[in-house]
Amino acid sequence: MSKDVEVRDFHQAKWDEPIIFELSTSGQRGILFPEADNEIKNKAGDIEKIVPKSIKRGRKPALPELAQPQVLRHFLRLSQETLGQELNIDIGLGTCTMKYSPKINEQFVRNPKFSELHPLQDEKTTQGTLEIIYKMEEFLKAISGMDAFTFQPGGGAQAVFSNASILKAYHTDRGEGEQRNEIITTILSHPVNAASPHTKGFKVITLMPDEKTGYPSIEALKAVVSERTAGMFLTNPEDTGIFNPHVKEMVDIVHEAGGLCIADIADANGLFGISRSKEVGYDMCHYNLHKAFSSPHGSMGPCCGAQGVKDFLAKYLPVPVVKLNGKKYYLDYDRPDSIGKIRKFYGVIAAVLRAYSWIMAIGADGLKEVSELSILNNNYLMKRLLSEVKGISAPWVEGQFRMEQVRYSWEKLKEDTGVGTDDVDRRCSDYGLQGYFQSHHPWIIPEPFTPEPNETYSKMEIDEYANIFKKISEEAYENPELVKTAPHNTPISLISKEAITDPKDLIVTWRAYKRKRASK
Amino acid sequence: MNNKKNIVYPYMPNSVEHIKKEMMDELGIKSIEELYSYIPKHLRAPEKMNLPEPLLSEIELKEHVEGILSKNTSCSENISFLGAGCYRHYVPVICDEINSRSEFLTAYCGETYADHGKCQAIFEFTSLMGELVDMDVVGLATYDGGQATCTSLRMTNRITGRKELLVPKTMNPEILLQLRNFCDFMTITEVDYNPKTGQMDLNDLKNKISDNTAGVFIENPSYLGFIEEHGEEIGRIAHENGAVFVVSADPSSLGILEAPVNYGADVTCGDIQCLGMHMGYGSGQSGYIASKDDPKFIMNFPNHFYSLYENDRGEFGFSRSLNQRTSYGVREKAVEYLGTNTGLWAITAAVYLSLMGPEGMYELGKNIMYKAKYASKVLSEVKGVKVVFNGSTSFKEFILNFDESNKSVEKINKELLKKGIFGGKNISKEFKELGNSALYCVTELTKKSDIDRLVKELSDILK
Numbered sequence: 001m002s003k004d005v006e007v008r009d010f011h012q013a014k015w016d017e018p019i020i021f022e023l024s025t026s027g028q029r030g031i032l033f034p035e036a037d038n039e040i041k042n043k044a045g046d047i048e049k050i051v052p053k054s055i056k057r058g059r060k061p062a063l064p065e066l067a068q069p070q071v072l073r074h075f076l077r078l079s080q081e082t083l084g085q086e087l088n089i090d091i092g093l094g095t096c097t098m099k100y101s102p103k104i105n106e107q108f109v110r111n112p113k114f115s116e117l118h119p120l121q122d123e124k125t126t127q128g129t130l131e132i133i134y135k136m137e138e139f140l141k142a143i144s145g146m147d148a149f150t151f152q153p154g155g156g157a158q159a160v161f162s163n164a165s166i167l168k169a170y171h172t173d174r175g176e177g178e179q180r181n182e183i184i185t186t187i188l189s190h191p192v193n194a195a196s197p198h199t200k201g202f203k204v205i206t207l208m209p210d211e212k213t214g215y216p217s218i219e220a221l222k223a224v225v226s227e228r229t230a231g232m233f234l235t236n237p238e239d240t241g242i243f244n245p246h247v248k249e250m251v252d253i254v255h256e257a258g259g260l261c262i263a264d265i266a267d268a269n270g271l272f273g274i275s276r277s278k279e280v281g282y283d284m285c286h287y288n289l290h291k292a293f294s295s296p297h298g299s300m301g302p303c304c305g306a307q308g309v310k311d312f313l314a315k316y317l318p319v320p321v322v323k324l325n326g327k328k329y330y331l332d333y334d335r336p337d338s339i340g341k342i343r344k345f346y347g348v349i350a351a352v353l354r355a356y357s358w359i360m361a362i363g364a365d366g367l368k369e370v371s372e373l374s375i376l377n378n379n380y381l382m383k384r385l386l387s388e389v390k391g392i393s394a395p396w397v398e399g400q401f402r403m404e405q406v407r408y409s410w411e412k413l414k415e416d417t418g419v420g421t422d423d424v425d426r427r428c429s430d431y432g433l434q435g436y437f438q439s440h441h442p443w444i445i446p447e448p449f450t451p452e453p454n455e456t457y458s459k460m461e462i463d464e465y466a467n468i469f470k471k472i473s474e475e476a477y478e479n480p481e482l483v484k485t486a487p488h489n490t491p492i493s494l495i496s497k498e499a500i501t502d503p504k505d506l507i508v509t510w511r512a513y514k515r516k517r518a519s520k
Numbered sequence: 521m522n523n524k525k526n527i528v529y530p531y532m533p534n535s536v537e538h539i540k541k542e543m544m545d546e547l548g549i550k551s552i553e554e555l556y557s558y559i560p561k562h563l564r565a566p567e568k569m570n571l572p573e574p575l576l577s578e579i580e581l582k583e584h585v586e587g588i589l590s591k592n593t594s595c596s597e598n599i600s601f602l603g604a605g606c607y608r609h610y611v612p613v614i615c616d617e618i619n620s621r622s623e624f625l626t627a628y629c630g631e632t633y634a635d636h637g638k639c640q641a642i643f644e645f646t647s648l649m650g651e652l653v654d655m656d657v658v659g660l661a662t663y664d665g666g667q668a669t670c671t672s673l674r675m676t677n678r679i680t681g682r683k684e685l686l687v688p689k690t691m692n693p694e695i696l697l698q699l700r701n702f703c704d705f706m707t708i709t710e711v712d713y714n715p716k717t718g719q720m721d722l723n724d725l726k727n728k729i730s731d732n733t734a735g736v737f738i739e740n741p742s743y744l745g746f747i748e749e750h751g752e753e754i755g756r757i758a759h760e761n762g763a764v765f766v767v768s769a770d771p772s773s774l775g776i777l778e779a780p781v782n783y784g785a786d787v788t789c790g791d792i793q794c795l796g797m798h799m800g801y802g803s804g805q806s807g808y809i810a811s812k813d814d815p816k817f818i819m820n821f822p823n824h825f826y827s828l829y830e831n832d833r834g835e836f837g838f839s840r841s842l843n844q845r846t847s848y849g850v851r852e853k854a855v856e857y858l859g860t861n862t863g864l865w866a867i868t869a870a871v872y873l874s875l876m877g878p879e880g881m882y883e884l885g886k887n888i889m890y891k892a893k894y895a896s897k898v899l900s901e902v903k904g905v906k907v908v909f910n911g912s913t914s915f916k917e918f919i920l921n922f923d924e925s926n927k928s929v930e931k932i933n934k935e936l937l938k939k940g941i942f943g944g945k946n947i948s949k950e951f952k953e954l955g956n957s958a959l960y961c962v963t964e965l966t967k968k969s970d971i972d973r974l975v976k977e978l979s980d981i982l983k
Contacts, residue, residue: 019836030876040894044893050890056777063651066874078638079618079621081636082634082637096628108586109800111589112594116596117592119799161857191854195852195857195858201705243558271565275563279562280563297627297860298626298862299628301863302865341701345606346801361531364569369527369529372552375555380546383546426633429633441849455531492835493831501844503818503819508643509658512656
């Protein structure tokens, strides 16, 4: 019945909103501050004399001057020109797990009992928050089978960097720091699995997928493993949604060669209660609390990369760690082998608090339900797209099911109509969808498209989503110009030259724009 | 086997049995497990995860979580003099209003078209920060001020090809720990300071700088609160030796203190938590990096740039640019790694700076400086208390030394806590040479009566 869900008529808000500097009117104020009272001034002395001459600001910053309602209206209009997850069927941003973030969790993080907590307060005064951190660590230990966690990394990429830092500390301690300078990863894993270890000084070896299976072959791995191997950074399932059933053999090969194995489980949505790091044999892993664990993505953060390790690596975790001593929680800084700090203080604990609340709301059965439903939703969407939408395909799919997402290809559509993935991507915004995620670079799959219909979308929404792409495909075959000139219903229209690749063309501040325009 | 109870979960619309069945029928399967049956048994998780029984109703969940949070007592219920990298500034209500909007709160990495408003707000963040630091190039916010510092200093290696860094001995110890991990291939040397003023020892700087120095770094105001007055001289020494001069500046000071570029900084960085973010136990941290409009610097920023451009209709658009620098563009060939960090805080800071304007930032800076001066003066009159570095001017933090009393900072802070006062951060272990000392912080939210209370309680404790 719901296959007949109609594609809705949509038009995004368009406000033609000026840049905030253009709204400035000299003398207007958005907020006033109380003056220091006279007793303070009298005791302190003349401000002109207090500020050392050598560093007194010469010219006030040229910030815009606006009254409060103007500021509010401006940013509300910009918010209306933004399609957050709560407004659209945000299935398109695959690998990101754009799931519903329970609204009650926002109340928790905005509660002054949390929001007005200074990280250096006496532990006696922060027992509630320390309890949440401690218990959340216990939850993640149960979910992953790992032995210890830190929440200090400010996101997934930083968690991979933290893993790479521990990897280096481990080999250095064993006297093999110089020798073991290579890491192995795969081309379909997130780019940070190459970039973060490289930032830490490792040489990167990249495995390509086997033509038949979509994941690297054991032989390919054996060919690159050596006494120089420090470790392997693996994502399973990779962005294709294919689970590599031979992952344990790969882990064993790296272990036998003296390397460690690190799992990128940023996108854990298909794995809860189904497969864990422990059984696979990983030594370290990380979760993104802003993906599978429901903390909102916040226009790209703040977020949290929860880093997990086995016992023998726990001593290297960043300081401090939260411990329980009888009845009191405390921060343990006395860790001589620690890699030090990754982020200031203890990380984005707001994301930990939200994730804790989310797990408490659904429990072990609920977590498994999350994964089962995201797998069901994904395979249902795959069936509909592949059987009903002309011009779309997915590699390595013959008779196969997938985990939580699929990387599709519009290659055939492009061949037939000239309409490629960029065009379809822009066109879907005309139907009320966020533009979709295509693929990380390099594109192994031509004209890619990676949706992830997680557990928080209804069947009706998945049907609407499929129907939109069915319609766009029909448009491409009937009137390709309509799709190629999209978007038509968004705040701005197609811009011919979008990507800026020459630093001379970069304009990231209004002052630079004014200067560059004046020089033309 | 699946022994799960049949619960309809409010966050999961398809957890209704008949919907699942309808979808399974479409796929021709009898159980969902068939969909992942290819995962071998030895890779399967145990039957059930060891987690507490869930609190399925929102009522129970609310009671439970708020019950735990009620064990905290916060800075709004006590008088706080804590700073040291996280600050209790006033958060204008409009900042919360905007950053709690669903559109911004739940948007992610969408680009030019569907997220036009988000892209513009980010461009405005970089533009407003550009005015504050008087520089033309600002990247999207980083994980925190520490990360911003680490990246800025790593940038000096990429620009000069050299591997030595000179940093002040008064530097934030937490950020120094970050730096030692992040720049572990570089030699980090600490430059001494004048014991009376805290100011960088220029002779020591001249002795330590060489042809191998990639970057010279200062914090202004410094971690220990004093204003570094010799920025121009330090920058000159750095440049004469071919090094890059990096300054970390607290944005809340820049309405009244000079932008570092105007005394020679090549790169300015720091933390923006002070610009409209609640503390959230350190959740509010976020960093910024800025430089001149010079490809030598631009191509070494690892973070996203949202560049403005115009289409044929004269509309402004914004796109992520120069991806050839970033790991998203070229994986390990990128200048550093890049991932999701703190976009919502960038938007919030944009709201904050738009509300403040030039006058607001000036008043804020003035207000804080008056209070810091007043507080250090009245506290220096307390028996057993000495203000360290009183030969310099403080911005919002200053050090109190208790050597002349017979009580440790730890003991004093415990006594203060009993009176509802969070005393300054104990720095006796971090800076042993400063003795039994604590770093005290005042902001525009510190009332005169708070400072006077502290004077009274300290006088009693140290009697």
